[in-house]
Amino acid sequence: MRVLLADDQELIRVGFRMILSVEPDLEVVGEAGDGAAAVRAVADLRPDVVLMDVQMPGTDGIAATEAIVAAYDDVVVLILTTFDDDDYLFSSLRAGAAGFLLKNCPPDDLIAAIRQAAQGHALLAPEVTRRVIARSTSGPTGRPTATPDTRLTHLTDRERDVLVAMARGLSNAEIADELVVGAATVKSHVSHVLTKLGVRDRVQAVIAAYESGLMD
Structure with missing residues (x-):
């Protein structure tokens, strides 16, 4: 499974590369320091999975995710976030991300998530998903606002x-x-x-x- 790392912090990318390098079925095929570079890298490298940070200079992870998902049906984007500092996660899911991970998740969880995503399984962390959706759909009174569907x-x-x-x-x-x-x-x-x-x-x-x- 071919993986692209998109994060503006080189230390984060190096850490993820080291974690994934020992797995025989995973290959890091490229890195990108911002969203625009990630979109270009996907076009050039056609990875199976993109690990995408949200907050990056220039083109952020949300815009990059939307562009990648719209152009490539066979490329899966997983969002990486610190959650507490990231108010944009909900928008990234709506942009077409297959799920999200916390940057401080255990290495085994990261590896399992990539494998699941590559197999077409969306990833949901229930305790985080509920908080993100509640935060993103709340009105000015702080109460959730529902829209009939x-x-x-x-x-x-x-x-x-x-x-x-x-x-x-x-x-x-x-x-x-x-x-x-x-x-x-x-x-x-x-x-x-x-x-x-x-x-x-x-x-x-x-x-x-x-x-x-x-x-x-």
């Missing part, structure tokens, strides 16, 4: 249950256990939810669930 009316009751479970951060296996159904059934429901909502992955579905007020 007619797409949810097309979901069956069971599909709505599955969407709620997804928004709580449950995996397919955990959803299967909770709803007492088979894993294949859950996978089918998730596919139907994504299709009916017109979204590209679980991250976008979860955002829709929160923004619509379904999780209130």
Whole structure:
């Protein structure tokens, strides 16, 4: 799996490169110090996964993510953030990022996340996702503001249950256990939810669930 590192701090890039270099199935094919350089590097190198910082000089990670996702269906972008200092994460998810990681996550989590992303699995850290979405959808009073979403009316009751479970951060296996159904059934429901909502992955579905007020 080919990985591109996009971060304006060279020390961060060096650290990630060292962590990934010992994995036989991962190869760091390039680095970029800002968003514009990341977009150019993706065009030249065609990595499988981009580890993208958000706050970078010039073109930031959000704009770079949007450009990359729009141009390359086969390139996955994972956002790297310190979270507490980053108010732009929600926008980056809406730009098409497949998920996000905290920069202080354990090395094993970073490696596992890259592998999952390369296999097409969106990444959700439930405790962080809920905080980000709540912060990004709150109105001037500090109370969450929901926007009715007619797409949810097309979901069956069971599909709505599955969407709620997804928004709580449950995996397919955990959803299967909770709803007492088979894993294949859950996978089918998730596919139907994504299709009916017109979204590209679980991250976008979860955002829709929160923004619509379904999780209130």
